[in-house]
Amino acid sequence: MKIVKIFIIVFLFTGFSYLKSDEENDELKNKILKNIRCLICQGQSVYDSESDFASSIKLIVDRKIKEGQEEELIYDFLREKYGDWIIYDPELNKNTYILWLLPLLIFLLGGAIIYKTIKKNNEK
Amino acid sequence: MKNNFNLLIIITFLIFCFVIFYKGLDNLNTYAPKIKNTKSIPIFDAKDFNSSAYLNSQKIFGEDTFYIVNIWASWCVPCRTEHPLLMELSKNQSIKIIGLNYRDNLDNAKKFINEFGNPYSQIIIDNDGTLSVELGAYGVPESFIIDKNKKILRKIIGPINKEILEEIKLIIK
Numbered sequence: 584m585k586i587v588k589i590f591i592i593v594f595l596f597t598g599f600s601y602l603k604s605d606e607e608n609d610e611l612k613n614k615i616l617k618n619i620r621c622l623i624c625q626g627q628s629v630y631d632s633e634s635d636f637a638s639s640i641k642l643i644v645d646r647k648i649k650e651g652q653e654e655e656l657i658y659d660f661l662r663e664k665y666g667d668w669i670i671y672d673p674e675l676n677k678n679t680y681i682l683w684l685l686p687l688l689i690f691l692l693g694g695a696i697i698y699k700t701i702k703k704n705n706e707k
Numbered sequence: 708m709k710n711n712f713n714l715l716i717i718i719t720f721l722i723f724c725f726v727i728f729y730k731g732l733d734n735l736n737t738y739a740p741k742i743k744n745t746k747s748i749p750i751f752d753a754k755d756f757n758s759s760a761y762l763n764s765q766k767i768f769g770e771d772t773f774y775i776v777n778i779w780a781s782w783c784v785p786c787r788t789e790h791p792l793l794m795e796l797s798k799n800q801s802i803k804i805i806g807l808n809y810r811d812n813l814d815n816a817k818k819f820i821n822e823f824g825n826p827y828s829q830i831i832i833d834n835d836g837t838l839s840v841e842l843g844a845y846g847v848p849e850s851f852i853i854d855k856n857k858k859i860l861r862k863i864i865g866p867i868n869k870e871i872l873e874e875i876k877l878i879i880k
Contacts, residue, residue, distance in 0.1 A: 623845055635846075636836070636845045639835060639837050639839065639840050640836075643837050647838070664840065664842075665843060665845070
């Protein structure tokens with residue numbers, strides 16, 4: 584009887600650890616799918632879309648996660664096939680540096696103008 | 708003087724915005740991925756349309772010739788318009804056409820081939836669309852011209868038309 588109890592406890596623990604691993608994979612999968620643009624849809628991510636293209640990408644991402652591939656590797660695979668456009672969060676490279684740096688420059692410029700105006704007003 | 712300067716800046720900005728949006732009107736609203744010339748065909752295993760046996764891509768593209776991979780489906784209406792052109796192209800000995808049957812019902816696909824003819828030297832099945840993703844496709848119909856070094860030369864999005872057919876003939880000449 585004791586052996587049966589131990590067996591049940593061990594079984595439950597291993598079962599829960601499998602569930603936890605599935606949960607982690609699902610979280611990663613959803614995170615990746617939300618960051619992939621559905622190329623044939625109007626303003627939808629692959630996560631939100633039910634198109635054939637999106638469901639194929641979902642299968643590929645799921646397969647790659649189960650194979651143990653890391654998030655960046657999956658993005659690299661998709662970038663290689665479809666270009667940077669497929670990723671909502673583009674990486675910093677020679678094609679995207681204006682995209683990344685322009686808001687920062689505008690922010691700094693705006694800050695400088697505000698600072699200068701306040702200083703000028705205080706001097707008056 | 709200052710007011711005139713501000714007005715000039717606003718007008719310049721508005722003209723700039725107008726030019727950007729006006730230019731944008733000419734752009735197609737569909738995204739076409741750029742194909743790098745150095746891109747090779749991926750290595751994959753695919754189910755044969757007739758025998759259901761699994762074939763390796765190295766075997767499918769084994770011959771020293773040009774290939775076209777044509778993604779098609781029986782439910783795809785534009786595939787019907789390009790099919791006669793594929794039939795015409797299949798008479799050319801310098802190129803082999805590989806059909807990739809995309810997310811289709813096998814019986815319907817067979818009926819399609821029986822009705823419209825078979826331009827393909829080999830047909831492989833892509834039931835879940837993942838093979839098309841490996842190729843970098845995102846819809847149907849779509850075609851890839853592959854050279855003798857097994858590099859993807861050109862990607863054709865949408866149905867093949869007469870102009871594209873002439874272009875293909877020039878490439879394989």
